[in-house]
Amino acid sequence: MISMAILGFGVVGSGCAEVLTQNKDLICESCGSEIEIKYILDLRDFPDSPFADRVVHDFQVILNDPEVSLVAEMMGGSHPAYEFTKACLCAGKSVVTSNKEVVSNFGTELLQLAEQNGVSYLFEASVGGGIPVLRSIYVDLASNRIRSVNGILNGTTNYILSSMKEHGTSFDDALAQAQKLGYAEANPAADVQGLDAARKVAILCGLCFGKLVCPASIPTTGITGISGKDVEDAAKLGYAIKLIGHADVKDGKITALVSPRMVPLSNPLSGVSDVFNGVLVNGNMVGDVMFYGPGAGKLPTASAVVADIIDIVSGKGGAVKKPHFVDAVPEDLADFSSYACVRYFRVSNSLSEVSAVFGTDALHLLTGDGYVSVITAAPMSEREADEICEKLDVLSTMRVL
Amino acid sequence: MISMAILGFGVVGSGCAEVLTQNKDLICESCGSEIEIKYILDLRDFPDSPFADRVVHDFQVILNDPEVSLVAEMMGGSHPAYEFTKACLCAGKSVVTSNKEVVSNFGTELLQLAEQNGVSYLFEASVGGGIPVLRSIYVDLASNRIRSVNGILNGTTNYILSSMKEHGTSFDDALAQAQKLGYAEANPAADVQGLDAARKVAILCGLCFGKLVCPASIPTTGITGISGKDVEDAAKLGYAIKLIGHADVKDGKITALVSPRMVPLSNPLSGVSDVFNGVLVNGNMVGDVMFYGPGAGKLPTASAVVADIIDIVSGKGGAVKKPHFVDAVPEDLADFSSYACVRYFRVSNSLSEVSAVFGTDALHLLTGDGYVSVITAAPMSEREADEICEKLDVLSTMRVL
Numbered sequence: 001m002i003s004m005a006i007l008g009f010g011v012v013g014s015g016c017a018e019v020l021t022q023n024k025d026l027i028c029e030s031c032g033s034e035i036e037i038k039y040i041l042d043l044r045d046f047p048d049s050p051f052a053d054r055v056v057h058d059f060q061v062i063l064n065d066p067e068v069s070l071v072a073e074m075m076g077g078s079h080p081a082y083e084f085t086k087a088c089l090c091a092g093k094s095v096v097t098s099n100k101e102v103v104s105n106f107g108t109e110l111l112q113l114a115e116q117n118g119v120s121y122l123f124e125a126s127v128g129g130g131i132p133v134l135r136s137i138y139v140d141l142a143s144n145r146i147r148s149v150n151g152i153l154n155g156t157t158n159y160i161l162s163s164m165k166e167h168g169t170s171f172d173d174a175l176a177q178a179q180k181l182g183y184a185e186a187n188p189a190a191d192v193q194g195l196d197a198a199r200k201v202a203i204l205c206g207l208c209f210g211k212l213v214c215p216a217s218i219p220t221t222g223i224t225g226i227s228g229k230d231v232e233d234a235a236k237l238g239y240a241i242k243l244i245g246h247a248d249v250k251d252g253k254i255t256a257l258v259s260p261r262m263v264p265l266s267n268p269l270s271g272v273s274d275v276f277n278g279v280l281v282n283g284n285m286v287g288d289v290m291f292y293g294p295g296a297g298k299l300p301t302a303s304a305v306v307a308d309i310i311d312i313v314s315g316k317g318g319a320v321k322k323p324h325f326v327d328a329v330p331e332d333l334a335d336f337s338s339y340a341c342v343r344y345f346r347v348s349n350s351l352s353e354v355s356a357v358f359g360t361d362a363l364h365l366l367t368g369d370g371y372v373s374v375i376t377a378a379p380m381s382e383r384e385a386d387e388i389c390e391k392l393d394v395l396s397t398m399r400v401l
Numbered sequence: 402m403i404s405m406a407i408l409g410f411g412v413v414g415s416g417c418a419e420v421l422t423q424n425k426d427l428i429c430e431s432c433g434s435e436i437e438i439k440y441i442l443d444l445r446d447f448p449d450s451p452f453a454d455r456v457v458h459d460f461q462v463i464l465n466d467p468e469v470s471l472v473a474e475m476m477g478g479s480h481p482a483y484e485f486t487k488a489c490l491c492a493g494k495s496v497v498t499s500n501k502e503v504v505s506n507f508g509t510e511l512l513q514l515a516e517q518n519g520v521s522y523l524f525e526a527s528v529g530g531g532i533p534v535l536r537s538i539y540v541d542l543a544s545n546r547i548r549s550v551n552g553i554l555n556g557t558t559n560y561i562l563s564s565m566k567e568h569g570t571s572f573d574d575a576l577a578q579a580q581k582l583g584y585a586e587a588n589p590a591a592d593v594q595g596l597d598a599a600r601k602v603a604i605l606c607g608l609c610f611g612k613l614v615c616p617a618s619i620p621t622t623g624i625t626g627i628s629g630k631d632v633e634d635a636a637k638l639g640y641a642i643k644l645i646g647h648a649d650v651k652d653g654k655i656t657a658l659v660s661p662r663m664v665p666l667s668n669p670l671s672g673v674s675d676v677f678n679g680v681l682v683n684g685n686m687v688g689d690v691m692f693y694g695p696g697a698g699k700l701p702t703a704s705a706v707v708a709d710i711i712d713i714v715s716g717k718g719g720a721v722k723k724p725h726f727v728d729a730v731p732e733d734l735a736d737f738s739s740y741a742c743v744r745y746f747r748v749s750n751s752l753s754e755v756s757a758v759f760g761t762d763a764l765h766l767l768t769g770d771g772y773v774s775v776i777t778a779a780p781m782s783e784r785e786a787d788e789i790c791e792k793l794d795v796l797s798t799m800r801v802l
Contacts (some may be wrong), residue, residue, distance in 0.1 A: 132533075132688035
């Protein structure tokens with residue numbers, strides 16, 4: 001019998017208790033031993049919950065109980081989640097988490113602490129919710145040098161963009177609807193401004209390239225500037241607009257960014273709609289593989305947390321295959337101004353002015369009422385894109401995947 | 402240093418040597434020790450290969466060398482691959498394979514032998530080529546009771562169907578093209594008649610439901626009966642025709658089948674084109690997750706074989722999480738005649754005759770030159786579908802996903 005504690009009994013925390021209860025037999029068989037939820041740490045009480053008697057308000061009770069060998073941290077936010085995780089690892093307790101904020105900022109230190117104390121720190125649920133993407137990268141694609149990753153990593157923004165595309169809803173209405181359905185937080189800033197996706201890109205850099213990139217150093221543009229006109233224009237040109245977290249490595253230098261992108265319909269990410277997430281990984285042997293599924297939600301996210309628990313318990317601690325990375329240093333990062341990709345521009349200039357700038361090289365050209373839309377034939381750098389913006393009257397511009 | 406042997410130096414076997422060579426540093430780091438290819442077993446010689454000096458023609462050399470602790474079987478076919486695998490496992494050598502024929506027919510016995518001898522038998526590459534799907538099921542989705550799986554499991558047939566849809570190519574021309582491009586074998590029977598997909602469904606039943614279903618007991622229809630008219634009609638109705646391997650479990654009874662199906666465009670499998678594979682798994686906690694990527698090919702398949710090798714070497718044998726199943730017995734299988742799904746019919750009857758049979762319940766109805774196409778509003782059993790075929794003059798019928 002393994003005794004564990006849950007830190008934070010919110011959406012994911014209570015989902016974790018539900019998965020462990022509903023699939024108890026299956027999990028017990030897979031682990032080779034029963035898992036008991038001995039404590040649940042939360043500021044609140046839950047008198048109506050079947051777990052009411054496990055609720056404690058003092059973290060020290062958990063930390064000081066030698067019977068507790070495993071802790072699932074689902075509190076969210078950096079503090080005190082980080083401090084509690086550190087204390088647990090130092091006390092020889094393995095920790096699993098869905099907390100992307102903690103992993104993206106303190107992951108390297110926490111993995112080292114786990115290693116030093118002979119325990120595990122796993123965080124499958126921190127990227128892609130219930131989709132098995134992280135372990136797939138460090139176990140199943142271990143025979144590959146990962147070249148790039150592109151992901152739809154945030155369900156809220158994907159719901160909003162899908163809604164704008166499918167039903168012509170405005171950004172504000174789509175956001176309100178997402179909040180009503182419980183997809184978006186009351187304060188949706190971290191979602192719509194791209195910070196949530198940037199944290200996940202940071203973690204993906206850790207697993208794909210061995211370097212955890214600080215989320216603050218990832219150039220990030222959210223979707224607040226996307227208009228109905230952009231969405232409509234993209235559809236006419238044969239693209240879907242998606243908030244894409246991108247990372248690649250070339251000559252040992254990592255480029256990571258988050259921005260809305262026009263995704264061609266031939267790319268499988270273009271079909272990832274609503275609150276679903278999709279992560280497309282390119283390895284030097286396997287080529288492109290994509291993982292698709294529910295990127296958030298109570299039970300899907302909890303399903304990934306419990307998979308980590310099973311991995312640790314069935315591996316008896318020491319045998320688990322562990323993620324590993326170090327913090328990226330400035331020299332690991334490519335100069336962003338030379339990052340090149342195909343671009344979309346919508347300008348209010350005349351067709352002849354547009355042709356004068358792009359030549360006859362534009363891949364797609366669409367003229368509308370007072371505007372010309374262009375998809376460039378070749379990738380251009382950030383610097384070159386800025387130059388275009390000086391020469392033409394740009395109404396909108398976006399990267400193309 | 403780990404010494405291994407490759408059995409069969411064909412497409413996948415030589416790919417395996419290439420992956421181990423090209424990504425040597427990475428793999429060594431991941432494993433914690435170097436992997437040496439000590440022997441390659443093949444009937445042929447490869448004087449121009451950098452591995453020419455490792456080629457042996459006598460299996461006993463490998464079997465009797467105590468230094469060889471791991472064998473990668475990529476010979477294809479049941480015999481002597483099965484006998485060689487058995488001998489290796491009994492001699493305390495772990496075996497990894499891409500051979501779906503052996504796994505689907507003898508997997509249970511071989512897993513037991515591995516267990517008894519304290520070694521591993523892994524076969525990630527046997528389903529979905531380079532896509533990490535099997536380990537994802539038994540590790541990442543271990544917290545889920547798997548309810549169903551639907552997969553595009555054969556690249557050749559998917560290439561043919563994509564070609565018929567995109568370019569209006571006939572079945573025969575598309576097949577010839579697939580053979581020219583090296584996707585289809587000279588004898589494409591196992592592909593186009595669905596046997597290859599049935600073998601993969603058998604293995605998926607083992608991992609999803611713990612019961613390896615004998616491929617011969619899986620009702621299997623290939624794509625040889627699909628006409629250009631079917632493909633065209635499907636597109637008009639908003640569907641894509643795909644060869645779908647399906648398995649589900651209800652009340653402890655497994656239904657498994659392989660047949661062409663009309664897949665609605667809202668289902669992510671509909672977008673899986675060309676030689677790509679996609680596997681959609683439904684778990685009781687996570688819901689739907691899909692794995693997508695190259696389902697065949699030299700390096701992608703080899704990438705999965707090498708992932709199994711890394712898993713075994715880095716886990717030092719004993720610690721690897723292992724797949725586990727037993728053979729299904731007749732009582733494990735549901736009565737196929739009561740398997741129900743939505744159906745498509747194209748009939749040469751009049752609209753009034755069609756309405757008399759289906760009532761006003763048909764979900765989609767399309768009338769063309771001398772025919773009426775119908776998608777039923779509700780699932781119907783195989784028995785009920787047979788009854789429709791007696792009442793109407795059915796030109797074509799297909800299951801809908």
